[in-house]
Amino acid sequence: MIRRAIYPGSFDPVTNGHLDVIDRARKLFDEVIVAVAYNDQKHPLFSLQERLGLLKGALGTIRNVEIAPLDGLLVDFAVARKATAVIRGLRAISDFEFEFQMALMNRKLEATVETIFLMPKEEYTYLSSRIVKEIARLGGDVTDFVPSRVAKALAKKLGMTKPE
């Protein structure tokens, strides 16, 4: 039996924290599907296609990692793809309440899918896509936090959206 896990998120954009979690997950599972949510209600900075493209660029061709768009219920996607686990990253206690609720709700919806939490390297525990976007928007240097092509994409995107 192939052990397959789904790592869902917005990845708006992918950060070194996400990559750290992916690297840990792919050592535990035969296959990891990084599932990128549309998440229109979150008003993402990057379109779904851009987020998928940035992840592909960051990951290259890692043997057991696939990138896919995620629409609809996560547990339905997991069952359709024959995945038995959902991976989520835990950075701080502040992540816990929401993640705990989601994990138990997903278990209620689909008992065969287990949620597994992975902690990143300490230096990534304060890192989030939101804070990276905030720093980039204010003209700060984000090269320590995201892959170089993501830093370039942020500069381009925010440069284009600067007010006249």
Ligand code: ADP
């Ligand atoms: P979502 O909108 O689902 O929160 P994100 O892209 O922000 O999507 O995050 C996807 C997952 O990655 C979540 O489980 C989140 O906790 C985790 N994550 C985000 N940033 C980090 C980080 N720096 N270290 C570890 N996990 C992280």
